[in-house]
Amino acid sequence: MDAVAKKPLAVPTFMDKAETDRPGEAEVEAAVRLLIRWAGDNPNREGLLDTPRRVAKAYREMFGGYDKCPAEELGRTFEEVSGYDDLVLVRDIQFHSHCEHHMVPIVGRAHVAYLPDGKVVGLSKIARVVDIFAHRLQTQEAMTAQISGVIQEVLAPRGVAVMIEAEHMCMAMRGIRKQGSTTLTSSFTGAFRDNPEEQVRFITMVRGGAG
Template identity: 75%
Template sequence: MDACVKNIPLQTSPAQDLSSLQTNQRPSAAEVEAAVGVLLRWTGDNPEREGLIDTPKRVAKAYREMFSGYEQDPAEELGRTFEEVEGYDDMVLIRDISFHSHCEHHMVPIIGKAHVAYLPDGKVVGLSKIARTVDIFAHRLQTQEAMTAQIAHVIQDVLQPRGVAVLIEAEHMCMAMRGIRKQGSTTLTTTFTGAFRDHPEEQARFMMMLRGLSR
């Protein structure tokens, strides 16, 4: 089991991403489909055979879905908060948020779960917004380390809680399907901000809650 802790800045905003794509003339659907056809020929298969005739269109459509995170802004998802919390100021933990992402090095899947906690400072956010934030970053080309930090920092920046804790555990198909080919190897990454970073007892409580609720 590998584990690492990193503080990595957020990637460029979706607006900047889209602006960059427009500046670089984002390829048309026809160009994408043609590129998929080239890849099919490169594998040694025949893109004209029955089973592959519509594959370029299917791949282009699938890519728009799998990488839709570039067109979404996590800050907007987190923007609506609730201040009627009856004085609640203890940890909010959302665990086992399943996700699928893609490694930016080989463009193969990363499959895992995210566990996200924060310490409210007078306001909370809808629980589904945390899960959607995870999905937005997952639907981009990623490294697990960067994704962990991005989730933590955007929650910290938008909600301004007393602290955020994010732990991601995932299996990387670039290790399972190619190269070293080690199936079942899990990588853990964590990012802590605020009170979770500055007070080890809060980190310990976060980890204890995860272990205590594990099946």
């Protein structure tokens, strides 16, 4: 059992309860009915009668990341790796998120690497961390930094590299309506930030087997 250093995280984990002030389901359903009317439809027509209830349920699932702590997810178990200290890359972690500006989907893939310094976690934990942050209202930039931040904080590796490629439905469906354009963001810490060769190695490995 390794003790995880208890310094404050640079990234949000649990939201401040007072700020979220979660409403009751009836209140949420009323809000959905209002949005249906705003869209121009009639919330009382048959096909839409159950929609507010379904939307409320879907929101709890799609935004379930507020109830989970990524640091806790990473901190629970470390694996025995008998001296392995080279790059660990988890590539093509598919995710769905929602942009915090329009609350429409962001669909993409994350590539996450770190250079262990004694602590290694199960690979599924990395994917879980991406998933938790994705299940919150996001900007791609913030999400990229949050993933690298929490891994750096909890595992204290020699470096973390995160790259996210995503399509923003708010760009595809509204405004400038640019379909198929992908936004790329990256975040590097430690050796990845300081050593261009490590960055190149990361990008080469990410690109290596992609599509």
